[in-house]
Amino acid sequence: MIKNGHTTAMGTPFDKLRFDNSMLRELPIDPIAENRSRQVRGAFVSRVAPTPVNAPRLVAYAADVASNLGLDEADMTQSETAEILSGVRLAEGMDPFSTCYGGHQFGHWAGQLGDGRAISLGELINADGQRRELQLKGAGPTPYSRSADGRAVLRSSIREFLCSEAMHHLGIPTTRALSLVTTGDTVMRDMFYDGRPEPEIGAIVCRVAPSFLRFGHYEIAAAQRDLKLLKTLVDYTIKHHGSELGLRPKDGPIELFRSVCLRTAETIVEWMRVGFVHGVMNTDNMSILGHTIDYGPYGWLDDYDPSWTPNTTDSQHRRYRFGAQPQIGHWNLAQLANALLPLVGRADPLQLALDEYRSVFQGQYQDMMRRKLGLADYKASADDDLVQAVCASMSLTETDMTLFFRCLAHLSPGHADDSDEAILAVVTPAFYTPDTITDSIRTQFVDVLRTYLHRLGQQAEFAEQQRIDLMNANNPVFVFRNYIAQQAIESATDGDFTEISRLLETIKTPYDDPLVPADHKGKRPDWARDRPGCSTLSCSS
Numbered sequence: 001m002i003k004n005g006h007t008t009a010m011g012t013p014f015d016k017l018r019f020d021n022s023m024l025r026e027l028p029i030d031p032i033a034e035n036r037s038r039q040v041r042g043a044f045v046s047r048v049a050p051t052p053v054n055a056p057r058l059v060a061y062a063a064d065v066a067s068n069l070g071l072d073e074a075d076m077t078q079s080e081t082a083e084i085l086s087g088v089r090l091a092e093g094m095d096p097f098s099t100c101y102g103g104h105q106f107g108h109w110a111g112q113l114g115d116g117r118a119i120s121l122g123e124l125i126n127a128d129g130q131r132r133e134l135q136l137k138g139a140g141p142t143p144y145s146r147s148a149d150g151r152a153v154l155r156s157s158i159r160e161f162l163c164s165e166a167m168h169h170l171g172i173p174t175t176r177a178l179s180l181v182t183t184g185d186t187v188m189r190d191m192f193y194d195g196r197p198e199p200e201i202g203a204i205v206c207r208v209a210p211s212f213l214r215f216g217h218y219e220i221a222a223a224q225r226d227l228k229l230l231k232t233l234v235d236y237t238i239k240h241h242g243s244e245l246g247l248r249p250k251d252g253p254i255e256l257f258r259s260v261c262l263r264t265a266e267t268i269v270e271w272m273r274v275g276f277v278h279g280v281m282n283t284d285n286m287s288i289l290g291h292t293i294d295y296g297p298y299g300w301l302d303d304y305d306p307s308w309t310p311n312t313t314d315s316q317h318r319r320y321r322f323g324a325q326p327q328i329g330h331w332n333l334a335q336l337a338n339a340l341l342p343l344v345g346r347a348d349p350l351q352l353a354l355d356e357y358r359s360v361f362q363g364q365y366q367d368m369m370r371r372k373l374g375l376a377d378y379k380a381s382a383d384d385d386l387v388q389a390v391c392a393s394m395s396l397t398e399t400d401m402t403l404f405f406r407c408l409a410h411l412s413p414g415h416a417d418d419s420d421e422a423i424l425a426v427v428t429p430a431f432y433t434p435d436t437i438t439d440s441i442r443t444q445f446v447d448v449l450r451t452y453l454h455r456l457g458q459q460a461e462f463a464e465q466q467r468i469d470l471m472n473a474n475n476p477v478f479v480f481r482n483y484i485a486q487q488a489i490e491s492a493t494d495g496d497f498t499e500i501s502r503l504l505e506t507i508k509t510p511y512d513d514p515l516v517p518a519d520h521k522g523k524r525p526d527w528a529r530d531r532p533g534c535s536t537l538s539c540s541s
């Protein structure tokens with residue numbers, strides 16, 4: 001009904017949705033209406049209109065996200081929908097805003113950050129009574145843009161759109177993505193940070209989540225020493241998102257914090273299960289609901305290497321490397337605890353929750369590895385050794401983590417009497433350079449596999465098919481490998497979006513081998529080994 005501020009006669013498919021903008025209603029609003037970069041104090045939300053784009057085109061959407069919101073195929077393919085999903089037009093009930101947050105970036109307090117290129121169109125309540133915030137990423141400058149342009153390019157938008165959906169179908173808590181729109185405008189980006197910016201295709205993803213609140217929202221209120229502001233946000237969070245966090249209405253900041261610790265542990269265990277590396281675990285990229293959020297220079301392990309990070313900005317210290325994620329989760333939660341401390345008044349309960357994060361993480365990690373290895377139960381210290389030995393074996397020679405665990409399901413206690421060669425052959429498809437394997441590596445690898453076989457032999461009560469099913473339900477065939485993303489990006493940049501459509505299908509059944517096409521389940525090909533985008537990425541997006 002409203003064309004970016006101007007009422008028009010035509011309706012839109014979104015008009016029928018029930019918007020309920022609780023953030024604007026219940027949190028302090030920035031009193032300045034002007035859209036220029038500034039420090040905002042004493043408020044969490046700034047009303048801001050998306051800056052219209054030239055020629056919006058809907059190139060992909062996630063049908064199940066649409067249907068969860070109450071939108072069907074006919075709604076999604078109307079021309080007004082592309083206009084809404086690019087910020088050109090607003091529907092009835094939408095009231096766009098950006099939010100104020102701070103954050104610790106790479107271990108240091110960075111002050112105010114905020115939604116520099118994210119504009120929420122509003123929050124709706126779906127048919128199941130669930131709250132869903134619709135947020136455009138790349139819809140133009142906001143008061144939090146600092147000196148940047150508020151835009152996003154096609155390559156990073158494809159990565160966010162497909163990866164958040166891939167994560168969802170892998171069963172990992174994440175923000176969702178409704179749509180991917182190209183804007184018809186170009187955006188200048190210095191992709192390699194080498195002083196040579198080039199025009200790129202502009203794009204906007206519409207993200208969907210119950211809330212995009214981050215640790216940084218609580219941190220900025222604490223940094224401003226504004227207890228009232230902080231309390232308002234904590235109360236708001238418990239009131240509107242408490243049930244999602246398993247809280248009761250009378251719970252307060254301690255219970256909230258404890259729940260965030262548990263959710264964060266669960267999500268990071270899941271990242272470790274599938275070889276996902278977030279890449280930029282700054283506290284402004286940590287969801288209060290424990291969702292995976294802000295898909296930037298993330299990556300997936302091809303060959304198993306706990307010291308790997310996809311983020312070139314972090315290549316020296318590797319703060320956010322795969323193996324450090326559990327510990328970084330703890331560090332980030334400690335920053336949230338510091339922010340909440342003035343409200344709680346004493347450190348003990350927060351410290352207790354932080355300690356609980358460690359023990360819960362450990363227990364869940366063990367259980368996750370139990371399922372990956374197909375064990376009926378986990379015998380604390382003996383199986384810790386087994387897990388460690390299996391992980392160490394993958395580092396003996398370049399071993400594809402995803403393929404390795406799928407191969408492992410083919411090993412059965414019956415193999416115990418087989419030759420070393422026959423046993424190693426079961427996992428050889430996971431090796432990147434089988435020709436370089438020395439006798440010593442072969443012996444060590446076979447030793448570990450025999451230990452594993454011996455362990456399987458101890459669980460006679462666990463039917464073979466049951467074990468295989470357990471493993472295959474926890475070890476994906478398909479993960480959204482960096483080179484797969486890059487191929488989709490390269491063809492989309494040439495105007496061909498068919499690979500994106502194919503991937504939208506593949507990501508739905510990541511554990512179901514027959515349903516994953518051959519070219520989506522192979523190892524990383526050799527040409528992709530060191531190619532930008534296929535191995536590592538810069539933050540430029």
Ligand code: AMP
Pocket residue numbers: 113114115116117118144145146148149150151152280284285294296539541
């Ligand atoms: P990120 O590293 O993507 O999590 O972003 C860190 C901060 O920079 C956030 O406050 C973003 O909103 C902001 N930011 C990143 N890219 C842009 C951009 N192109 N325009 C405005 N703000 C941006």
Ligand code: MG
Pocket residue numbers: 284285294
């Ligand atoms: Mg971010």
